Amino acid sequence: MNDAHPNSLRPIPAMLYHTRPMKNTNAIGILDCNNFFVSCERAVNPALNDRPVVVLSHNDGCVISRSNEVKAMGVKMAQPLFQVRKMLEAHNTAIISSNHSLYRQYAEQIHDLLIEDLGKQVVELYSIDEAFLDLGSPDKLVMLGTHLKKLIFDKTKIPVSVGLAETKTLAKVANHIAKVSAKTQGVLDLYGSRFTDLALNQTPIGDVWGVGPRSAVKLKAKGLNTAFDLKQTKPDAVREDMTIFGSRTVLELNGIKCIPVEISEHLAKSIAHTRTFGKPIRSFEEVQKAILFFTTRALEKMRWNDLQTRTVTVFLQTDRFRSDFYAKSFSYRSIYHSDVTSEIYEWVDLCIQETFVEGMDFKKAGVILSELLPSTVIAPRLFDQQGFDRRHHLMRSMDELNMRYGRDVVHFAALNTEGKWQGQTEHRLNDENHSVERDAVGKGQMFRRSIRFM
DNA sequence: TCTGGGGTCCTAGGACCC
DNA sequence: TCTGGGGTCCTAGGACCC
Numbered sequence: 001m002n003d004a005h006p007n008s009l010r011p012i013p014a015m016l017y018h019t020r021p022m023k024n025t026n027a028i029g030i031l032d033c034n035n036f037f038v039s040c041e042r043a044v045n046p047a048l049n050d051r052p053v054v055v056l057s058h059n060d061g062c063v064i065s066r067s068n069e070v071k072a073m074g075v076k077m078a079q080p081l082f083q084v085r086k087m088l089e090a091h092n093t094a095i096i097s098s099n100h101s102l103y104r105q106y107a108e109q110i111h112d113l114l115i116e117d118l119g120k121q122v123v124e125l126y127s128i129d130e131a132f133l134d135l136g137s138p139d140k141l142v143m144l145g146t147h148l149k150k151l152i153f154d155k156t157k158i159p160v161s162v163g164l165a166e167t168k169t170l171a172k173v174a175n176h177i178a179k180v181s182a183k184t185q186g187v188l189d190l191y192g193s194r195f196t197d198l199a200l201n202q203t204p205i206g207d208v209w210g211v212g213p214r215s216a217v218k219l220k221a222k223g224l225n226t227a228f229d230l231k232q233t234k235p236d237a238v239r240e241d242m243t244i245f246g247s248r249t250v251l252e253l254n255g256i257k258c259i260p261v262e263i264s265e266h267l268a269k270s271i272a273h274t275r276t277f278g279k280p281i282r283s284f285e286e287v288q289k290a291i292l293f294f295t296t297r298a299l300e301k302m303r304w305n306d307l308q309t310r311t312v313t314v315f316l317q318t319d320r321f322r323s324d325f326y327a328k329s330f331s332y333r334s335i336y337h338s339d340v341t342s343e344i345y346e347w348v349d350l351c352i353q354e355t356f357v358e359g360m361d362f363k364k365a366g367v368i369l370s371e372l373l374p375s376t377v378i379a380p381r382l383f384d385q386q387g388f389d390r391r392h393h394l395m396r397s398m399d400e401l402n403m404r405y406g407r408d409v410v411h412f413a414a415l416n417t418e419g420k421w422q423g424q425t426e427h428r429l430n431d432e433n434h435s436v437e438r439d440a441v442g443k444g445q446m447f448r449r450s451i452r453f454m
Numbered sequence: 455t456c457t458g459g460g461g462t463c464c465t466a467g468g469a470c471c472c
Numbered sequence: 473t474c475t476g477g478g479g480t481c482c483t484a485g486g487a488c489c490c
Contacts, residue, residue: 036490057458064458077490080457098458127461127490212488243464245488272460321457329484366459 036129037065145187169252274366314351
């Protein structure tokens with residue numbers, strides 16, 4: 001065990017050793033794709049392997065995935081493109097608009113490989129590019145991690161890193177080190193390791209999974225600067241600053257499992273579609289067009305997952321970088337669940353009336369669908385259940401036609417896909433994929449076969 | 455000039471009730 | 473001067489994640 005630890009990790013003093021009260025001795029792994037969106041672009045276009053690469057957010061506003069060369073330039077996650085554009089161009093960086101349907105295909109392929117290799121009862125899909133693994137016996141973990149890394153690279157050309165430990169939080173730490181330390185060759189096992197405390201000592205407190213920028217500031221003010229400092233804290237002592245989550249994080253750093261690996265299928269609790277407008281808009285009609293368009297997209301996602309909603313929320317915001325930033329949201333809760341677009345348009349319209357303010361330059365808006373339930377468990381309506389069934393099936397037919405013949409071939413009269421609220425993208429490499437772009441839905445759900453069509 | 459999007463969970467505090 | 477009090481439910485907003 002631990003033959004893959006970096007040589008730079010020196011043995012720790014005996015006083016740092018800790019006994020770990022544990023019932024569940026399973027090893028936990030996290031498998032994380034390196035620079036995922038960039039790696040996908042490189043997998044389909046190997047010429048990009050010789051250049052620095054970034055992938056941009058919607059509207060080409062921010063950098064959301066960076067190759068290692070770009071990270072070395074100091075470009076941060078979600079950094080606005082305009083701040084670094086000159087530097088990127090000076091380094092001959094490939095600047096690419098995002099292509100989510102491509103990334104989803106790779107995510108599905110990797111997921112399938114993991115399930116085939118490890119079995120369904122082992123893999124938790126945590127995000128589009130990460131999976132937690134419930135591995136059972138902590139034997140030969142490095143061998144297993146190395147095997148998975150090779151398997152996925154051979155089949156997909158996507159490089160991954162694997163971290164292994166007693167808890168999710170410690171596995172995350174191991175994964176972090178595996179990513180940046182060449183000596184680990186992408187796999188680090190910290191299960192029962194005498195190097196764990198040293199690894200924690202090298203991890204800034206803000207890099208701990210669950211410690212965000214706000215908490216990091218508060219904890220540093222108390223003299224806690226590393227993951228090891230946090231581990232040494234009493235769980236209750238951090239509740240004030242970090243809620244109950246903080247206490248769990250402390251226990252997890254001590255090797256005590258508090259956050260289980262969740263294998264069972266996860267149903268989305270909410271589905272959203274939100275966008276920054278291409279240009280600020282102030283007319284009610286334009287705002288309404290945009291939000292009904294967003295609603296249509298959100299409802300498509302919802303129906304693909306065979307869910308119905310009861311509460312819709314609309315929000316409207318002005319430019320968040322201005323001092324006179326204004327934001328308002330309004331929710332409408334119906335007595336019935338529904339997945340019928342025309343009916344939900346009416347709920348959304350009520351919300352728009354409540355949020356819209358004359359004379360404001362709105363820059364961003366969104367629709368959130370919540371209180372979601374599977375269609376199969378929805379109670380019948382007291383009135384007009386037949387009418388609802390008819391409209392429900394009409395929606396299914398529309399979705400199928402749109403899938404087969406192209407998005408919005410069939411749509412409601414109120415739907416308008418053109419407008420200055422639409423954003424611009426200039427860096428598209430794979431335009432043909434974008435006509436069927438599908439956004440990810442809740443964790444676990446983005447991999448459903450029902451949303452896969454190219 | 456230009457600044458992403460989609461999620462989850464927790465909690466303080468208001469509303470309401472008895 | 474005195475100006476209950478405790479429980480529950482709901483929600484807006486904060487914080488975090490990728």
